[in-house]
Amino acid sequence: MAASSHRRSRRPDRRPDRRTVRVPAVAVTAVAAVVLVVSLVVAFRPGGGDDDGARTVKPVAGAQVSGAPTPAAASTAAAASASASPSAASPTPSPSATPSARPSAKPAVPAARAGSRTAPSAGRIQPGTDYQGIATSYDVGNGDGACSYGPTSDVMTAAMNTADYETSKACGAYVLVRASGGASVTVRITNECPAPCEAGQLDLSRQAFAKLAPLSAGRIPITWSLLSPATSETVSIRYKTGSTQYWCGVQAIGHRNPLSRLEVRANGSWVALPRTEYNYFLSEQGSGCGGAIRLTDVYGEQLTVDAVAVRPDVVQSTRVQFARH
Template sequence: MKATKHAAPPPNRRRGLVMGIPLALVAVGVLVLLAFALLPGGGSGGAGGASAEPAAASVAATEPGTPPATPPGTGTPTGPTPSTAPPSAASPSPSATPTRRPSATPSPSAATSSSARTAPAPASLSGRIKPGASYQGVATSYDAADGNGACSFGPSDDLMVAAMNHTDYETSRACGASVLVRAANGASITVRIVNDCPLPCAPGQLDLSHEAFAKLADLSVGRLPITWTLLSPGTAPDTMSIRYKVGSSQWWCGLQVVGHRNPVAALEVRTGDGWRQLTRTDYNYFLSPDGTGCGGAIRITDVYGEQLTVDGIAVKPDVVQPTRVQFARH
């Protein structure tokens, strides 16, 4: 019996040893985890923990309040945009003035829509030659022959005409203008612009017909200092006329105004959507390249802003067709 009692304890000691080893390992594991948890940036573990801090930096770089720096000279601020500024203030257009920017900037389409008016404001009509302004230059002379010229008005018995310098001719805007020319000696003459004086004719220069120059000074003078102003003459025809260019049809046409008292600033044709302004050529015709408005109603605007509507002008190439209207005298 004693032998049996002394033999039983050894298995109990081995069982306690076996169970003690796992408990020791668990304790070591807990200590290791606690150690990792106390390290900087710990607790994120694995690949996600390595990428967490760079991801936060990426978000900060794209924060709306701190746009990327812009190279100098573009007009865009390089520092952070104040939180009170509207989103569009971060990239103003070159023409924008930051101190005058309204709180709500119109969209580009709205600006385009408001500037595409069929009836321009009077302030924008006169171009380089403005009513009431006085211009200085020199007068030269040329052989006007039959009185025709770049304005395509055709021959004329009245040779009190002139060619406007190319700059002030301004793509035929000066065509048909009546100009009062004064010389330093007190002599004056009124001429009608029918031609273009090409470069090197300088701004302010008028190339007068021999007949017109001779009323100011002897032709041998060559170059004569002058001043000149735009007139709205009382001797204009009672009505103006319309002429379609040779080759005009319902598919393409060119229109010209003849006998107008004041310079023509714009010509429009009526379409299904309203009035369409035609492009002016340097030979003084307004073109409709796709035939829009050819043979329909026409609206003509002078440099003073007066608009006259003409109807019933058929497409008859190279025929001067009178209207019933004329610009007012100013």
């Protein structure tokens, strides 16, 4: 076709001309040179060449190529992809190319990573729900209670009725309490109120009760709900007194939202530890003691804390906190 195109462009006169017959060698040489140049252009243009034979298809930057490339080809493709136009199609990254959330080296303090969310907890106390009940008051003493947090100077606390305490699931929860007259107070659950406390009832510290009504009122109707407050406190881990690598009790302290689950890493999988009424999670066979810990709150958020050494009755900070809701 190249020669045909050349002939159409020259349109020679069909009548004989002696002057053109005298130099046939020059004309033939010129025509041959032009044909050669045109043939080379056609041969080397993208997709050029004869269609009669098989052609080698070269992958274009950004295109997916089937088959496993050699290391050299992979490096070349990566370089081409980096220089390609943003509008070009990008290949789907393989799982191994996804950046890992794990730190490359363990820090001096227990590190924590945010994990994927799970389904919200199915416990009695649910986020975004108002509960009706009665408020009473009691003397909190040194601030310690059934949740085993220990003495504290924070007097804005409360004891949860046994039904809603739910084997210590309410421990550490922040609760907004509202009286019928419009007064409100935020308390943290640190204790359990056994019978005759009934479902929905909160036994407030005297200082917290006084924010709602005079202590002489004794019992007042209230509405309360779960709160996810602003806080500068971070989550800490504490092993129970007597814990070793063969038996341990694990407790989380300072969490913004109530915990629904605590798991330890054992034999390559996560194992959920049972929770006691005194707010420790027990590993009675020693599984995972001193290893990684995963915490899940009632909203389904998970925090994974790298190996925490077994140091009984020592509060070890993780420097992380659950998200606010």
